[in-house]
Amino acid sequence: MSTTGGMFAVLKEKVGQVLVPGDEFCFGAEETISLSESAKPERAVCGPGLRRSGDRLVVMKSGVLRHKPPLTFWIDSQQKRYVATKGETVIGIVTARAGDTFRVDFGGSELASLSYLAFEGATKRNRPNVQVGDLVFAQFLIANKDMEPELVCIDGSGRANGMGAFGAGGLLIKVSLGLVRRLLAPNSDIRLDLEQLFPCELVVGMNGRVWVRASSVQQTLIVANLLQSCDTMTTQQRQQLFRRVQQGAL
Amino acid sequence: MSPTRLCVPGDKLCSVEDCILGTGVYLRHGYIYSSLAGYVLKKNEGEQLPVISVVRETEVQLLPDVGAIVTCKVTSINSRFAKVHILYVGSTPLKDLFRGTIRKEDVRATEKDKVEMHRSFRPGDIVLAKVISLGDVQSNYLLTTAENELGVVVAHSDAARAQMVPISWCEMQCPQTHTKEFRKVARVQPEYLEA
Numbered sequence: 223m224s225t226t227g228g229m230f231a232v233l234k235e236k237v238g239q240v241l242v243p244g245d246e247f248c249f250g251a252e253e254t255i256s257l258s259e260s261a262k263p264e265r266a267v268c269g270p271g272l273r274r275s276g277d278r279l280v281v282m283k284s285g286v287l288r289h290k291p292p293l294t295f296w297i298d299s300q301q302k303r304y305v306a307t308k309g310e311t312v313i314g315i316v317t318a319r320a321g322d323t324f325r326v327d328f329g330g331s332e333l334a335s336l337s338y339l340a341f342e343g344a345t346k347r348n349r350p351n352v353q354v355g356d357l358v359f360a361q362f363l364i365a366n367k368d369m370e371p372e373l374v375c376i377d378g379s380g381r382a383n384g385m386g387a388f389g390a391g392g393l394l395i396k397v398s399l400g401l402v403r404r405l406l407a408p409n410s411d412i413r414l415d416l417e418q419l420f421p422c423e424l425v426v427g428m429n430g431r432v433w434v435r436a437s438s439v440q441q442t443l444i445v446a447n448l449l450q451s452c453d454t455m456t457t458q459q460r461q462q463l464f465r466r467v468q469q470g471a472l
Numbered sequence: 473m474s475p476t477r478l479c480v481p482g483d484k485l486c487s488v489e490d491c492i493l494g495t496g497v498y499l500r501h502g503y504i505y506s507s508l509a510g511y512v513l514k515k516n517e518g519e520q521l522p523v524i525s526v527v528r529e530t531e532v533q534l535l536p537d538v539g540a541i542v543t544c545k546v547t548s549i550n551s552r553f554a555k556v557h558i559l560y561v562g563s564t565p566l567k568d569l570f571r572g573t574i575r576k577e578d579v580r581a582t583e584k585d586k587v588e589m590h591r592s593f594r595p596g597d598i599v600l601a602k603v604i605s606l607g608d609v610q611s612n613y614l615l616t617t618a619e620n621e622l623g624v625v626v627a628h629s630d631a632a633r634a635q636m637v638p639i640s641w642c643e644m645q646c647p648q649t650h651t652k653e654f655r656k657v658a659r660v661q662p663e664y665l666e667a
Contacts, residue, residue: 273631274649368549368595 229279230266237289241297247279269296301399304329304429306365311385313394313427314373316356326358326373329396329429333370336360340374342382350387357389357433359425388425392435395446399430401453412452415464420445479506485524494525529567536561536570536603536613541622544572544615546597552576554593556601558613571612574601578616579656591642591654598626600658623658 229247268274271283272295281287285299304312306328314326317333324336336358341350352358360373375385405412405426416422422436422445432449436442444467452460479485483506488499494515496508506512510528517523536542536558544556558570577584579592593599600622601615617623620641627636629646630653636644638657645652 275632276648364551364590366590369551369590372551 233266233279233287233295234289236287237295239287240285241281241287242284243282245281248277265293267294269294271297271299298400302430304399306330306334306362306371308362308365310365310428311359311361312373312429313425313431313433314358314360314429316352316354316358316387318354324352324358326360328371328373328427329431330371334362334373335370336373336375340376341386342376342380352387356387357394357425358387359385359427361385389433392423392433393442393446394431394433395450397430397432397450398453399428401449402426402428402430402432405432411457412449412460415461416445416448419448419464419468477512478510479512479526480509481507485512485526490521491524492521494523496526497524533567534561534564536566536606538603538606540603542572542601542603542613542615543625544599544601546593546595546599548595549589549593551589554579554589555612556599556615558615559598572601572603572615573607573612574599574615574617578604578614578618581618592656593624594627594630594653594655596628597624597655599624617656617658620659621661624655625658627653627655629653 232247266279268279271281271285273280273282281297283297283299285297287295288298289295306312312328314328314334314336316324316336317327318325320335322338324338325333326336328334338344338349339346340360340363341352344350358373358375360375361377362371363374364370364372375382375387377383377385401412404410405424406428413424416424420436420441422434422441425433427433434442434445434449436445448463448467451463455463485491485497485504485506488502488504491504491514493499493504494513496506496510497504498507499505504524506526508526508528510526513525513527515523515525540561542558542562543560544558546554546556548555553576554574556572556574558566558572560566574593576587576589579587579589599617601617602619602622603613604616605614607613623641624644627644628634629636629644629649629651631651632646632648634646634648636646636653636655638644638655638660639652641657641659642654643652644655644657
């Protein structure tokens with residue numbers, strides 16, 4: 223999508239501000255075209271929460287406008303309800319067996335289907351060892367609003383790549399999607415702080431579900447409570463809390 | 473011929489000496505009885521006795537037949553097939569609701585196993601298809617779009633709900649958001665293309 227220099231500058235100005243659905247950025251907001259500046263059309267890439275409508279850029283979700291140079295703009299919004307998207311890894315709970323597939327609840331509007339053959343090394347004779355009530359870490363193969371979502375526990379080349387059934391011991395908690403994205407970011411502060419506290423095992427699903435296991439039940443509960451309260455804290459408050467826990471635990 | 477009156481199965485219509493049997497009636501003990509619930513039609517055929525018949529509707533219903541081109545609307549999709557409602561047969565609208573199924577292997581003529589239903593049809597699309605089988609009592613008409621002239625003719629975009637413009641045999645574009653969506657597009661007839 224091309225824009226004149228004017229709209230790009232307006233967008234950049236608003237980075238970090240809170241926008242609501244209905245806010246628009248117009249093409250051709252300037253009446254006069256400067257003759258001295260070269261009228262080179264600039265492009266902008268719309269990320270989640272922004273949409274092009276005719277010659278306007280319309281905001282669709284309320285949140286903070288973010289920018290990633292050189293061209294990408296998106297709205298960072300808080301959400302708890304998960305919408306299935308192809309390629310995302312989620313934690314699901316197996317609720318039933320239906321013929322050759324499992325029915326898995328991932329927190330969406332429908333149950334997803336997970337085929338018996340979608341596990342590493344599974345054949346028609348060699349069934350995977352998954353019971354009703356188990357947790358599975360899987361990714362979406364089909365996920366759109368018209369069809370039933372389908373999960374698989376293997377990647378394109380047929381390897382498990384960390385996916386599959388798990389969950390002996392440990393605790394499953396529900397957090398907001400924003401916290402999940404912060405946990406999964408490349409150099410996550412929260413993860414670094416947690417590492418210094420206790421050694422623990424974490425499985426993070428993009429549907430807002432996190433599974434925690436530490437060496438004792440008490441430590442598991444502490445980590446679970448810390449993660450849930452991290453959601454609405456600033457960085458300083460969080461670091462203060464972690465420090466207090468560390469001193470209290472020792 | 474204008475209908476005379478309504479009748480129900482078992483109504484005695486007339487004696488066999490007055491009329492000749494048509495459709496929807498039967499002969500018993502020298503009298504003609506109706507076997508359908510509908511209108512009684514009496515047709516005069518020259519010097520012979522009039523033909524009496526009972527019909528459900530006064531106009532003859534056009535049914536989709538094998539090989540007919542039908543216009544249908546997609547109601548739901550699945551990874552194996554798409555369910556449709558048949559709206560028109562040729563250019564005649566249908567009064568009753570007929571259901572059809574387009575199986576995954578009948579969507580395209582080439583690369584049948586690589587078809588993704590989500591990239592061929594979406595619920596709400598208007599599709600031109602051809603009837604390949606009438607199906608059993610319970611199953612629906614079986615339709616196919618495995619020809620260049622068959623496929624999606626009208627589709628609305630996901631976000632803006634504007635009518636999309638076809639740009640190739642497998643893509644359509646929304647005029648407002650300029651996003652491209654995948655469909656199995658029917659080839660536009662040459663008379664509708666602007667030169």
